[in-house]
Amino acid sequence: MQSVDTLIYAGWVIPVEPEGVVYEQYAIAIDDGKIVEILPNEEATSRYLGRVTHRLATHVVIPGLINAHTHAAMTLLRGFADDLPLHEWLTTRIWPAERAFMSPEFVADGTRLAIAEMLRGGVTCFNDMYFLPEVAGDVVNEAGIRATLGLILLDFPTIQAQTPDEYLQKGHEVHAIYKNHHLIRTAIAPHAPYTVSDTPMQQGAEMADSLNIPIHIHVHETKDEVDQAFINHKERPLARLARLGVVSSRLVAVHATQLTDEEINLLAEHQATVVHCPESNMKLASGFCPVQKLLNAGVNVALGTDGTASNDDLDMLGEMRTAALLAKAVSHDARSVSAAQALTMATLNGAKALGIEEITGSLVVGKSADLVAINMSELETQPIYNALSHLVYTVSRDKVTDVWVAGRQLLKSRVLISLNVHDIQVKTHEWHEKIALFAQQME
Numbered sequence: 001m002q003s004v005d006t007l008i009y010a011g012w013v014i015p016v017e018p019e020g021v022v023y024e025q026y027a028i029a030i031d032d033g034k035i036v037e038i039l040p041n042e043e044a045t046s047r048y049l050g051r052v053t054h055r056l057a058t059h060v061v062i063p064g065l066i067n068a069h070t071h072a073a074m075t076l077l078r079g080f081a082d083d084l085p086l087h088e089w090l091t092t093r094i095w096p097a098e099r100a101f102m103s104p105e106f107v108a109d110g111t112r113l114a115i116a117e118m119l120r121g122g123v124t125c126f127n128d129m130y131f132l133p134e135v136a137g138d139v140v141n142e143a144g145i146r147a148t149l150g151l152i153l154l155d156f157p158t159i160q161a162q163t164p165d166e167y168l169q170k171g172h173e174v175h176a177i178y179k180n181h182h183l184i185r186t187a188i189a190p191h192a193p194y195t196v197s198d199t200p201m202q203q204g205a206e207m208a209d210s211l212n213i214p215i216h217i218h219v220h221e222t223k224d225e226v227d228q229a230f231i232n233h234k235e236r237p238l239a240r241l242a243r244l245g246v247v248s249s250r251l252v253a254v255h256a257t258q259l260t261d262e263e264i265n266l267l268a269e270h271q272a273t274v275v276h277c278p279e280s281n282m283k284l285a286s287g288f289c290p291v292q293k294l295l296n297a298g299v300n301v302a303l304g305t306d307g308t309a310s311n312d313d314l315d316m317l318g319e320m321r322t323a324a325l326l327a328k329a330v331s332h333d334a335r336s337v338s339a340a341q342a343l344t345m346a347t348l349n350g351a352k353a354l355g356i357e358e359i360t361g362s363l364v365v366g367k368s369a370d371l372v373a374i375n376m377s378e379l380e381t382q383p384i385y386n387a388l389s390h391l392v393y394t395v396s397r398d399k400v401t402d403v404w405v406a407g408r409q410l411l412k413s414r415v416l417i418s419l420n421v422h423d424i425q426v427k428t429h430e431w432h433e434k435i436a437l438f439a440q441q442m443e
């Protein structure tokens with residue numbers, strides 16, 4: 001009999017690798033933060049003794065969900081500006097609000113609110129792009145979640161820096177803080193082709209190469225972005241990024257709703273990632289990412305919520321369902337984005353995008369124990385012919401009961417362990433009072 005830190009008996013285990021497989025009545029043995037074995041319940045009983053044992057006979061256990069694109073602290077702006085297209089939404093509402101309120105406190109309180117919501121929805125890792133990543137990093141550390149922090153890059157001055165050189169310098173400093181952290185990584189994050197000019201864009205790509213980290217950027221989000229770029233640069237944004245050395249296996253291209261077949265091939269040849277954010281794209285009427293075409297071409301497609309000001313939640317189970325349904329609706333093909341593919345996009349493909357597929361993204365022996373348990377016993381999920389189908393098409397995030405990151409339990413029977421919900425509610429209320437006043441003055 002082998003003693004392990006944690007032994008989880010589950011009704012179903014969906015490992016994601018191999019795609020589409022569902023194990024019934026299986027157990028997961030965890031030690032030192034890692035998955036030691038995944039085996040039938042009866043075998044686990046005779047082989048392992050858990051120092052802590054969880055009996056989750058009515059639950060499905062999956063790898064932690066990876067939100068491959070968000071702006072965590074923007075959660076304080078949830079519902080702040082609705083029913084506007086991207087450019088107007090950003091320039092007349094969101095950026096003025098960010099200019100007015102951006103501070104270390106805004107980032108800390110907003111990021112804490114976002115992490116609490118993500119953990120309660122089964123997210124164990126997120127790819128963030130926001131101001132003051134070192135402040136977000138402190139909160140990520142406190143919460144015990146896994147994250148990749150964007151080292152943002154812009155042409156214009158913000159609280160982060162005054163010049164592109166200063167953004168890059170700050171980026172180096174933040175990278176140095178986290179380079180040996182067990183849960184936190186960094187990525188270069190030029191905001192978008194239309195906010196970063198050629199020289200800093202190229203320098204950002206070189207910095208990503210020298211630090212061996214991803215490049216996280218909004219790209220081809222709307223038709224207007226592509227049309228304007230053609231007027232300004234006589235080039236489509238993706239062609240410009242390719243010329244500047246940004247298109248590579250490091251590229252995490254967010255949105256990509258406007259892609260020609262040649263551009264899809266370019267992304268495939270360079271083994272780039274596209275992050276599909278279907279709900280944000282629908283709310284801002286940005287367009288549809290050709291997900292099935294990208295998958296067929298061999299492009300790694302991950303899933304993200306975007307910020308709550310354009311979603312308006314950080315619900316990755318919901319995003320999976322939207323991705324699977326929307327792909328069928330726009331392609332007129334019910335086989336587009338199967339339930340298994342949607343789950344792979346929300347887990348393993350996110351890990352690949354962030355260069356952490358050896359560590360997380362699927363339930364494989366030796367990987368980190370980043371796990372989510374979801375209760376399937378209630379009548380809304382009965383009967384159960386196929387637990388994987390239910391996960392994508394039926395389950396809602398309030399059925400997430402338990403979450404572990406690197407073997408540490410962060411959600412227990414829906415109670416957050418590392419974060420204080422009362423404190424988060426109080427701070428959020430204080431921010432709401434100030435921001436609501438500002439919104440009234442804007443009208």
Ligand SMILES: CSC[C@H]1O[C@@H](n2cnc3c(O)ncnc32)[C@H](O)[C@@H]1O
Pocket residue numbers: 071074086090094095098129130131152153154191192218221280306307310
């Ligand atoms: C430089 S920090 C990130 C920056 O991005 C803004 N933002 C949020 N959502 C979107 C989007 O869908 N497209 C482009 N930019 C977006 C956010 O407000 C921050 O200013």
Ligand SMILES: [Zn+2]
Pocket residue numbers: 069070071218254306307
């Ligand atoms: Zn975004």
